[in-house]
Amino acid sequence: MVNPVLPLITLVIKSIDTDRFDGLNEDNKSLVNTLSMLCSFMSIDDFVSFIYSPKFVNLINTEIPVKFEIGLYTQHEIILEMIVENNLITLTDCRNQNYLQVAECSRKEDLFSSLNTWISLALKS
Numbered sequence: 001m002v003n004p005v006l007p008l009i010t011l012v013i014k015s016i017d018t019d020r021f022d023g024l025n026e027d028n029k030s031l032v033n034t035l036s037m038l039c040s041f042m043s044i045d046d047f048v049s050f051i052y053s054p055k056f057v058n059l060i061n062t063e064i065p066v067k068f069e070i071g072l073y074t075q076h077e078i079i080l081e082m083i084v085e086n087n088l089i090t091l092t093d094c095r096n097q098n099y100l101q102v103a104e105c106s107r108k109e110d111l112f113s114s115l116n117t118w119i120s121l122a123l124k125s
Helices: 018-023 026-035 044-051 054-060 108-124
Strands: 009-016 039-041 066-072 075-085 088-092 102-105
Touching: 009 026, 009 044, 009 075, 026 054, 039 044, 044 108, 066 108, 075 108, 088 108, 102 108
Parallel strands: none
Antiparallel strands: 009 039, 009 066, 066 075, 075 088, 088 102
């Protein structure tokens, strides 16, 4: 039987410093390859858990500049840019869609709240 429940959020690498890619260990290279394809998450909780997972944190700790794009699964044109540096996650409305301007998240709760606000406003429009 097909599951009619669709994912909520997508994540993909928007840009990465490819010159430094060869210096990554195999686990990080594998994660970069996975995140280079569109990944989807069923809930905000799933997404936040992944962002704070040891595997993702390990990639970010390599200090290789990576920009991500977060989108709504059902409305791919609604997107945010995500940059993670120095234990701070910055979400930016890169298309001026006015659902969320800039949010700086230093804790899981901040990220959850910012994404919840963004999704709520985007789905109401």
